[in-house]
Amino acid sequence: MILVKKFGGTSVADLNCILHVAKLIKDDVDKGKSVVAVVSAMAGFTNEMISKITQIPNLSYSQEELSERDVVLSAGEQISCGLLALTLESLGIKAKSWLGWQIPINTDNAYGKARIKDIQIDKLKASFENYSVAIVAGFQGAHSGRITTLGRGGSDTSAVAIAGALGAKICEIYTDVDGIYTADPNVVSKARKLDSISYEEMLEMSSLGAKVLQIRCVELAMKYNIKINILSTFTQSKGTLLLSKEEIVEKNLITGITCDTHEASVTLKKVPFGLLPVFELIAKANINVDMISQNMNSEKNDITFTIQRANVSQTKNLLKENKDKILYDSLxxxxxxxxxxxxxxxxxxxxxxxxxxxxxxxxxxxxxxxITTSEIKISVLIPEDYAELAVRALHTAYGLDSSELIS
Amino acid sequence: MILVKKFGGTSVADLNCILHVAKLIKDDVDKGKSVVAVVSAMAGFTNEMISKITQIPNLSYSQEELSERDVVLSAGEQISCGLLALTLESLGIKAKSWLGWQIPINTDNAYGKARIKDIQIDKLKASFENYSVAIVAGFQGAHSGRITTLGRGGSDTSAVAIAGALGAKICEIYTDVDGIYTADPNVVSKARKLDSISYEEMLEMSSLGAKVLQIRCVELAMKYNIKINILSTFTQSKGTLLLSKEEIVEKNLITGITCDTHEASVTLKKVPFGLLPVFELIAKANINVDMISQNMNSEKNDITFTIQRANVSQTKNLLKENKDKILYDSLxxxxxxxxxxxxxxxxxxxxxxxxxxxxxxxxxxxxxxxITTSEIKISVLIPEDYAELAVRALHTAYGLDSSELIS
Structure with missing residues (x-):
C-alpha cells in the first residue's frame, strides 16, 4: 500500500524539523508501507525569493518573465526534497527525490499559477521496487520542458494529485495546525476542532479566508474522492478528516464560521443605467468583485459591491474617470x-x-x-469593528461552543 | 557571432551585482552579439547548502546520497540563472535560462564530480532566433534524468564546454581577480599580471595552488583550442589570455611562481625492501602521494614523500600498524x-x-x-617558514619583478 503524506514549510523549516518528518515517515516504512512524501520549501525560503524578484524594477510579468520567476521559486522545494532524502538515507531508509519535471507532473503554461494536466506516475511507482520512499517536490510541475509552479499553497494540490494518480484513497496533509476549527481559535476561545468536514464546506471555508488548504487541492480531492486527513506534524492529535458530505456522520447545522477582512465596499448612488456599465468597466480592468447588492430607489439604482482592498485605488480612479459614462450621483x-x-x-x-x-x-x-448566499453558506458584510463580536455571537447562536476552553 | 561569458559567484553575489552583470551583457547585445552567459550560484549559497548537508549525521556518501546531495547543491545556479534572466528582461533584453537537464549537458554518473560527456547544443542554438541571451546554469549536468554537479569550480568547465559545443574560439571568464599573476600579489608586492599564459603553464599553476581556474576547465580549453580570457567583473582592466604555447608572443623563461602549503612530508629511515611495499599500502588506502625521493644509504633506503596534510593521521596510523611488514627503522x-x-x-x-x-x-x-620536476615545472620542498622568502627570491632571480608596485 502506498501512503501519500504532505509536509508544509513549517514542517521542514530546519534540519531538526526535517529529521522529525523523516522519523514520521520511517514509522510507516517500518510498518511495511511505501510512502510518497510531498514537501514544500523550507519556511521563509519562497518569500525570500519573491522578495528578491520584487526588488527587480520594471518587470512586466510577461509570459517569459513569469517562466523565469518559476525557475527561481521552484528551487526551494528542490532543496527540501534533497535534504529530506539525505536525512532518510542517514536513518537507513532508501529514499529518492523527484522534481516536477522528473516524474513528470505536466501542467498548462500558466506560469505562477499552473494547473496540473496529467501525472505520468509509472516511473515513480516502479521506483518502489528499489526505494521505500519517493520524495516529491511540491508546488512545481513542467510544461514543454520548462518549470512551472502551481501558486501559493500548491504543494497541497501536488499531494492530492499524486494520490489521485496512484489511486490512493487518502492523503495525509501535515501542517502547523492540528485540524480545521469551527472558527479561528484566536478569535473564539470556545472554537472546537472538527473531526470531519465535507469538501463543499471546506471549499467555502477556503474561499472565505480559512488558510489551511488551497482551493484547487480541495476541488481535486472532491473530483477523485480522496479523503484528506489534516494533521499536525508536531502533535499526536487526531486531526480533521475531509470527505464527501455523504460520508459525514456527525451532521451539524453549521460547521464553521469565517471572517474575511481583505475586502472593501464600494457604493455608487443613483446610477441611471444600473449594474451593467459599472461591471463591464470593472471586469475589463480585471478587478474581481465579490458581494453585490442593488437597491431600487425611485427610478435610479444604488449599487454596493465589494472588492479586494488591494484594488481600492485602481477602482476609485476607474470610476472617477468614467463618471460621465456611468452618471452616478456619489461614490x-x-x-x-x-x-x-x-x-x-x-x-x-x-x-x-x-x-x-x-x-x-x-x-x-x-x-x-x-448579504450574499450559496446553498451551504450565508455571508454578511458588517462594519469591521464588530467582526470578532459577530463571529463569537454566531458561534454561540449555532451551538458550536465547546464546553472546554482551548489551552 | 555567439559570445560565451562566464560569471562567478562573487559576480552575482546580490541583485546589484546581477544588475552590473546584466549591463555588461547588454553592452554586447547592443553591439549585435548573441550571448551565452554561464553563471555560478550567488556567493556563499553553495557553502550554505554544503554546511546543511554536513550537519546530517551518519551519511555514507553512497551513490544515492551523492545524487541527492547534487539535487540540493544545484539549486544555487538555478536561482542565479532565473534572477539574471529576469534582470535582463527588466532591461528590455530577451533572455532565457537553461538548466543542465534542459540543454541537456550529459555527464557520467560520478555525482559531485561528474565529467561532461556531450552537450546537445541544437535547442540552445535555435533559441537565438527568439532570444538575445541564453543563460546557462553552471556547475550542473544530467545523467539518466538525474541532476549531477561537476565539482568545485565546475562552472568554468561548463562555460568552456559550451564554448566548445558552439564552436566558439574564445570564452570570457569573469571573476573577482583581474587576471593571472606571476606570483601571489599578497606575497610578492612586485608580482606582475600576465598578458597571456599557455594552457600547459596554467595547468601546472592550477595544480600547484593558483585557485583561479578548475584544472578540467583548462584541459578542455586545450583540447578544443579555445582561448580563455580571464577578466574582472568589476574593473575595466585587460585581463589574462589563456592560449596554446605556440600563440604566446612574449616568451619568458619563467611565467609564474607558486607556493602550496597543504602538504606534509613523511620520512621513513632504513627501509630494506624499498618503495614498493610502502606505496602499495598507501595506494590501497586511497591516499594521494605527490613528491617522492629516495636516498641510498648502505644497503637500506631512506624514503621521503609528501601527502595532503588532511591525510596525516590516517597515514601515520597506517604506517605504524604495518611496521612489521615494511620493517623501517624510524618514521x-x-x-x-x-x-x-x-x-x-x-x-x-x-x-x-x-x-x-x-x-x-x-x-x-x-x-x-x-625536488620534483616536469617538462615545464620545477618544485622544491622547503621548510614552511622560508616559503615567502623563497617565492620573492625566485621572483627576482628570474627577472619577473615589476618596476611598478601594485597599488
Whole structure:
C-alpha cells in the first residue's frame, strides 16, 4: 500500500524539523508501507525569493518573465526534497527525490499559477521496487520542458494529485495546525476542532479566508474522492478528516464560521443605467468583485459591491474617470468592513438558518451592509469593528461552543 | 557571432551585482552579439547548502546520497540563472535560462564530480532566433534524468564546454581577480599580471595552488583550442589570455611562481625492501602521494614523500600498524613544509634553469628537502617558514619583478 503524506514549510523549516518528518515517515516504512512524501520549501525560503524578484524594477510579468520567476521559486522545494532524502538515507531508509519535471507532473503554461494536466506516475511507482520512499517536490510541475509552479499553497494540490494518480484513497496533509476549527481559535476561545468536514464546506471555508488548504487541492480531492486527513506534524492529535458530505456522520447545522477582512465596499448612488456599465468597466480592468447588492430607489439604482482592498485605488480612479459614462450621483468606498460567513451542509435541509443569523447579529446591534448566499453558506458584510463580536455571537447562536476552553 | 561569458559567484553575489552583470551583457547585445552567459550560484549559497548537508549525521556518501546531495547543491545556479534572466528582461533584453537537464549537458554518473560527456547544443542554438541571451546554469549536468554537479569550480568547465559545443574560439571568464599573476600579489608586492599564459603553464599553476581556474576547465580549453580570457567583473582592466604555447608572443623563461602549503612530508629511515611495499599500502588506502625521493644509504633506503596534510593521521596510523611488514627503522612526519614551484614553457629550450633556482635558494640559506620536476615545472620542498622568502627570491632571480608596485 502506498501512503501519500504532505509536509508544509513549517514542517521542514530546519534540519531538526526535517529529521522529525523523516522519523514520521520511517514509522510507516517500518510498518511495511511505501510512502510518497510531498514537501514544500523550507519556511521563509519562497518569500525570500519573491522578495528578491520584487526588488527587480520594471518587470512586466510577461509570459517569459513569469517562466523565469518559476525557475527561481521552484528551487526551494528542490532543496527540501534533497535534504529530506539525505536525512532518510542517514536513518537507513532508501529514499529518492523527484522534481516536477522528473516524474513528470505536466501542467498548462500558466506560469505562477499552473494547473496540473496529467501525472505520468509509472516511473515513480516502479521506483518502489528499489526505494521505500519517493520524495516529491511540491508546488512545481513542467510544461514543454520548462518549470512551472502551481501558486501559493500548491504543494497541497501536488499531494492530492499524486494520490489521485496512484489511486490512493487518502492523503495525509501535515501542517502547523492540528485540524480545521469551527472558527479561528484566536478569535473564539470556545472554537472546537472538527473531526470531519465535507469538501463543499471546506471549499467555502477556503474561499472565505480559512488558510489551511488551497482551493484547487480541495476541488481535486472532491473530483477523485480522496479523503484528506489534516494533521499536525508536531502533535499526536487526531486531526480533521475531509470527505464527501455523504460520508459525514456527525451532521451539524453549521460547521464553521469565517471572517474575511481583505475586502472593501464600494457604493455608487443613483446610477441611471444600473449594474451593467459599472461591471463591464470593472471586469475589463480585471478587478474581481465579490458581494453585490442593488437597491431600487425611485427610478435610479444604488449599487454596493465589494472588492479586494488591494484594488481600492485602481477602482476609485476607474470610476472617477468614467463618471460621465456611468452618471452616478456619489461614490463612497469603505475599507473598514468585514465579511462574516456561516457555512454548513446542514443548511440544505433546514429553513430559518438565515433568520437565526440576522437575529443573533441584531441582538448585538450589528448593522448588515450586504448579504450574499450559496446553498451551504450565508455571508454578511458588517462594519469591521464588530467582526470578532459577530463571529463569537454566531458561534454561540449555532451551538458550536465547546464546553472546554482551548489551552 | 555567439559570445560565451562566464560569471562567478562573487559576480552575482546580490541583485546589484546581477544588475552590473546584466549591463555588461547588454553592452554586447547592443553591439549585435548573441550571448551565452554561464553563471555560478550567488556567493556563499553553495557553502550554505554544503554546511546543511554536513550537519546530517551518519551519511555514507553512497551513490544515492551523492545524487541527492547534487539535487540540493544545484539549486544555487538555478536561482542565479532565473534572477539574471529576469534582470535582463527588466532591461528590455530577451533572455532565457537553461538548466543542465534542459540543454541537456550529459555527464557520467560520478555525482559531485561528474565529467561532461556531450552537450546537445541544437535547442540552445535555435533559441537565438527568439532570444538575445541564453543563460546557462553552471556547475550542473544530467545523467539518466538525474541532476549531477561537476565539482568545485565546475562552472568554468561548463562555460568552456559550451564554448566548445558552439564552436566558439574564445570564452570570457569573469571573476573577482583581474587576471593571472606571476606570483601571489599578497606575497610578492612586485608580482606582475600576465598578458597571456599557455594552457600547459596554467595547468601546472592550477595544480600547484593558483585557485583561479578548475584544472578540467583548462584541459578542455586545450583540447578544443579555445582561448580563455580571464577578466574582472568589476574593473575595466585587460585581463589574462589563456592560449596554446605556440600563440604566446612574449616568451619568458619563467611565467609564474607558486607556493602550496597543504602538504606534509613523511620520512621513513632504513627501509630494506624499498618503495614498493610502502606505496602499495598507501595506494590501497586511497591516499594521494605527490613528491617522492629516495636516498641510498648502505644497503637500506631512506624514503621521503609528501601527502595532503588532511591525510596525516590516517597515514601515520597506517604506517605504524604495518611496521612489521615494511620493517623501517624510524618514521617522522613534518607538517611545516611548503612546495615552491617555478613554471614556464621557456624551460623546454633553456638549460641551467634548475641550477639558477638552487643557487637563488642557497644564497638565502634555504634548505631543499625534496625536488620534483616536469617538462615545464620545477618544485622544491622547503621548510614552511622560508616559503615567502623563497617565492620573492625566485621572483627576482628570474627577472619577473615589476618596476611598478601594485597599488
Amino acid at each position: 463612497s468606498i469603505d475599507e473598514s468592513v468585514a465579511k462574516v460567513s456561516i457555512i454548513g451542509v446542514g443548511m440544505l435541509s433546514h429553513s430559518g438558518v438565515a433568520y437565526q443569523m440576522f437575529k443573533a447579529l441584531n441582538e448585538k446591534g450589528i448593522n448588515i451592509l450586504a | 617522522s612526519i613534518d607538517e611545516s613544509v611548503a612546495k615552491v614551484s617555478i613554471i614556464g614553457v621557456g624551460m623546454l629550450s633553456h638549460s641551467g634553469v634548475a641550477y639558477q633556482m638552487f643557487k637563488a635558494l642557497n644564497e638565502k640559506g634555504i634548505n631543499i628537502l625534496a
